[in-house]
Amino acid sequence: MYPIVKKEKLADRIFLMDVRAPRVAKTCEPGQFVIVKIDEEGERIPLTICDYDRAAGTITIVFQTVGASTERMQYLKEGDAFMDFVGPLGCASELVTMDIEELKKKKIVFIAGGVGTAPVYPQVKWLHAHGVDCDVIMGSRTKELLFFTEQMEKVATNLYVTTDDGSYGFCGMGTDQLQALVDAGRTYNHCVAIGPMIMMKFVCLLTKKLEIPTIVSMNPIMVDGTGMCGACRLTVGGEVKFACVDGPEFDGHLVDFDQAMKRQQLYKTEEGKAMLRLAEGDTHHGGCGHCGGEK
């Protein structure tokens, strides 16, 4: 069992947990992910590692309640435990494997969207710890959904916060902020974008135009996460790649986002059904008029 040593609600539907998993904490690097499973009946849920403490043997994960399993996960408390917690999985971020001197010459910008702020944070923290400068654009729909602003402030060279509705910081999307910075004369030659697929797609469209090489972290559907099932396959540069062993980070200008977004819809109806079953228990017999009822 893998005990939860800390739990915090970061924003509406967004939670943080520190979980004791010494083997994972010992070897993980920014960019990698874990798979968690609540109990016997739970799904295997892939989550990007948000922070780690090698001495304490803990891993920080951040999740948003989006499906039946994450819905159930929000009710776990400090002192509860995950039945399964495996990792680190996938490859470490390209940045942490690069030569430090080369890295210091780069002009790096991160664009984090929504819960994507969580996986961006350890990379920025790592760069800061290694004396590498980078700018961070952090966006969300509205002020209430922002989290980690203070932590990010401490490690980013410049932090730009955006909200779609203008309730905090720059009014607009991360892409608008990037365009504004470039228009104001700022230059970048390396971009890392992490967030919802639709956001990463639009960042890539812009950075392609601006000729800024861009890395994205893909979060497709997965089952085992160790290179066995092939559920997480993506088309990157016309080739089939598996996010769990070849990724999760890829050259964003080569990813077929439209296909990846379609594939993400695969179990939406099934997941929706499971969520309703959870919310309504035995009383749910298809009365919602949406799911068609149990077959």
Place this chain on the structure above:
Amino acid sequence: MDVLKKVPVKEQEPQVRAQNFEEVCLGYDAKEAVSESERCLNCKNAQCVKGCPVAIDIPGFISEIKNENFEKAYEILSASSALPAVCGRVCPQESQCEGKCIRGIKGEPVSIGKLERFTADWAREQGIVPKSDQEKNGRKVAVVGSGPAGLTCAGDLARLGYDVTIFEALHEAGGVLIYGIPEFRLPKQDVVAKEVENVKALGVKIETNVVIGQSTTIDELMEEEGFEAVFIGSGAGLPRFMGIPGEQANGVFSANEFLTRNNLMKAFREEYDTPIMKGKNVAVVGGGNVAMDAARTALRLGANVHIVYRRSEAELPARVEEVHHAKEEGVIFDLLTNPVEILVDENGWVKGMTCIRMELGEPDASGRRSPVEVAGSEFEIELDTVIMSLGTSPNPLISSTTKGLETNRRKCIVAQEETGETSKPGVFAGGDAVTGAATVILAMGAGKAAAKGIHAYLSGK
């Protein structure tokens, strides 16, 4: 009783079992087993033993069934096989022990598999576990993967006194026995979990949720955790696809994914969270045992199922019994047929598949007659799900993170067949990680050979 024929074994009726996930074959009872055992000629120079990759003393254990001393029969059986209840169910006996049985020259061979299954099931029902009175020698050996190769190697090493730890990447031990082979062929709780418990009863420790090559490496196990030798039985890897248009559409799955969702994650059971797509019209592409498992699983989830295979029935790599069971249950076989394109609707979902008829040409390098397309014979079938069952390519996680471990051009780990030795001292390997996708029993044979190899290596150290 007709001595030329096997005592028939009870099975669930095809129409009934096509609707459930309960075991198809019900096995012999004691009376039937004794009666079948009496057909064994107890050959001095037993050919059946030569046909068995783990060299079970087959006449020995069958003689004890004749004597109705089932406990002794189990003792003989479990001395050679760590997983007799599994092997009795999934081994291709027709091409191994039973294929060599002298009885089989005239009439049917002795039903060795069903007798093995009976003996192992009887022992389990009586609560008998395999014993080892070997004193522990305190020397640590790590085993990577808890599938058939790993469990066998670990069990044999524990019997020799080693302190064995198995590292398993998934959350449950058993490897392909858990994620791959379905419940209706191999019950998980009653059979697989119990066999794993039996291996643990020999003193083997199992640590789940550890991905070697990620959570830690082979070099770290040997340098930091004090393991003197390591056996790699990490199994097969990434699923292969055909490379035809439409393969990334929603509704196209690898057999590995489909079976893992159903078997490991138990998606067929209402109380489990993991979803599975229950298609209405499903095509499974391929003709091996995995294809049969996927087809019969999709059928049980309520679909009309076609097997699409490019050669003819004679070339189907699946066991005859599996093909027979699949047909009985209503799986339709589209033989000499090959997919050329998966048809996709405007929302990215599978709506059908264009196939082409094939005919058999000259035998290829493998001796099988290679299929050739019949020009102009394309036709479409309406589908919502396509399951690709075309085998796997090796997983790179271990070979890419272990210094000095040689792989061949197919990216499989290179290991000596007799000892499991690899190019790296102290590291041994066997099973699908070495051979590419093969059978449970061949993996067990490799695990057994490696246990001997490791013992010889450590004894000389």
